[in-house]
Amino acid sequence: MCPSLTRQEVLAEIVVDSQVWKFVQTQIVDWWSEDDHNFPWRAPDEEWRLLVTEVLLQRTRAETVADERNVFFARFNSPASLGDASEEEVAEAIYSLGLAWRAKYLRELGAALAKTDGVVPDSTDEIRELPGVGPYVAGAFQALHRNKHASFVDANVVRLLARFFGFEKDGETRRKRWFLKLVEQLFDHDYEPRTFGYALLDFTREICARKAHCSKCPLREQCTFGQNSMSE
Ligand code: SF4
Known part of the structure; x- marks a missing residue:
């Protein structure tokens, strides 16, 4: 060529x-x-945790997320606990992952998912409308965690x-x-x-x-x- x-x-x-x-x-x-x-998020898990993980993985080394993910979810063990946290608390929790601007969207994503009891919408279009979730995360979530094209x-x-x-x-x-x-x-x-x-x-x-x-x-x-x- x-x-x-x-x-x-x-x-x-x-x-x-x-x-x-x-x-x-x-x-x-x-x-x-x-x-x-093998990465821990490739095993079945609650959907809200998998979606939040995809946001954490954006522009971040998978190995780094693997190290920090358990600490993050120990601190925020439900969508509501993430949504109710302050932006500063979330920023502190993701400090070692970099891209601290994600704290605002992660908190908003937690709040949005708390309203649906952690259930992620069915369609790719609806998922990509969630805070901090663009086309990449929505597509990755559908393909990797729901096995959809x-x-x-x-x-x-x-x-x-x-x-x-x-x-x-x-x-x-x-x-x-x-x-x-x-x-x-x-x-x-x-x-x-x-x-x-x-x-x-x-x-x-x-x-x-x-x-x-x-x-x-x-x-x-x-x-x-x-x-x-x-x-x-
Ligand atoms: S590693 Fe990338 S650039 Fe090199 S041959 Fe493979 S596809 Fe091409």
């Missing part, structure tokens, strides 16, 4: 070649194994697609219509949503990470970045 293609040309080429998507999806799922990727894109997925197809990315890429079409195709697969979602998360964290581990990557033979790095 030529790295000098415009974004639109790249998109057009990708739409024609659905085998590329099959390759990407299959290789990522085949690489993944559930046993090697839904897409979710973080910076790691943007990076993977940019490297694989050889296009430039910036802070606005994930909101562009042409990019969202790519995402739609990436998530159009025959796997269990939960399996594909966790495989994608773990693959972009461990293999196509900030520092790409191309020599270990099963996508390398068709990846623009991987091919270029091999020829250097």
